[in-house]
Amino acid sequence: MDSILVKGNGPLNGQIPIAGAKNACLALMPATLLSEEPLTLTNAPRLSDIKTMTELLQSLGAEVSSLQDGQVQALSSHNIDNHVADYEIVRKMRASNLVLGPMLARLGQAVVSLPGGCAIGARPMDLHIHGLEALGAEIELKDGYLHAKAPRGLKGAVIELSFASVGATENIMMAATLAKGTTVIKNAAREPEIVDLADCLRKMGAHIDGAGTSDITIEGVDRLHGATHPVVTDRIELGTYMLAPVIAGGEVELLGGRLDLVGAFVEKLNEAGVDVLETKAGLKVKRRADRVKAVNVTTEPFPGFPTDLQAQMMALMCTADGTSVLEEKIFENRFMHAPELIRMGAKIDVQGGHATVTGVDRLKGAPVMATDLRASVSLILAGLAAEGETIVNRVYHLDRGYEQVVRKFSGVGAQIERIKGS
């Protein structure tokens, strides 16, 4: 397994391009199953998760080709000859469950392995199941697989989500585009990736109102046609790289960065003593003083502070002036980066869903281990500001969500390299 070696090397300066959003693309790609006509996605990120989704769609009979070095995904599901999403693929990536709604709507049946838990939590699918059953699907769990069928097609319904689940909102919204009648999703997720998916579905002929608010209304249609759609900018990659000049010093411009995608995150950065400036090309970030102030963070569904930036913010708070409390309210086990940061000299006390971080002057480089996608990049951020060398092991986690991470960090002066594993 490869590792990444990073050395604290002082301020970072320059520009970092931000790619299309992994979590938007992983919902947009299954949308091809809703139509016999081709769907083309541009600005697609080049990530291993996108390759996994490609593999899954191809296993169902869809044609998927990655053009222009993976930045364009050309999809066509004219001939879907298999409706079983295999455990071997689904267990690698939970987002595989997003083929359930589209397959039910297009084929009237689907067999999708339950993804099983992952490092950050149990990640059940009860909200997905509840919503699709409300649309008339019959869903049974057998041998670890969800067996779903809708022999008489799907019928619009009013669905109230007990939690604003991103994936459940996406599955239900996609299924409802071909249901008979009107569907209303109440307490829907409001993430930008939901808005991006709705924009793409509307280009395919779907009738959707309210995406980005808590109430989404979908009028079913008989069929959807093909479309071309650009994947929205990745707000989590954006927030991650915004922290590079904050933790290491210097000034970095994030190309393609949009303030509306990272509102709550930028509010917290301003509170900590960081300036974020909108430019023609994106966002320019610089800390006001040599040390940021400690701030408290609570993760919430959008537009609150994103759980996917919690680990990265914790890395920053490790060298902040004062004590900060980070409360993780979305996932039950998302502090695995804490013990690794403690190995680097951080002072962190984790009690259930709260982590109390007391800032130290400087972290010390050490060998550390990545445990999940966002934890892995928080260790690189910590390494950028640490004294000496940090080796981050198990970086396959990184490849899932961060394209060209070494190139992007070294492009602004970071001393970082990838070491080929055995």
Ligand code: EPZ
């Ligand atoms: C999406 O996961 C993202 N993944 C996650 O990003 C992100 O952390 C999460 O939304 C929250 O913003 C993709 O978009 C591919 P949820 P998803 O359904 O849809 C519970 C990353 O690092 N829940 O909003 O799975 C669940 O257990 C990844 O890029 C149920 O209880 O998230 C969790 O505690 C990590 N029952 C909470 O809701 C359900 O049926 C949030 O889950 C569904 C979810």
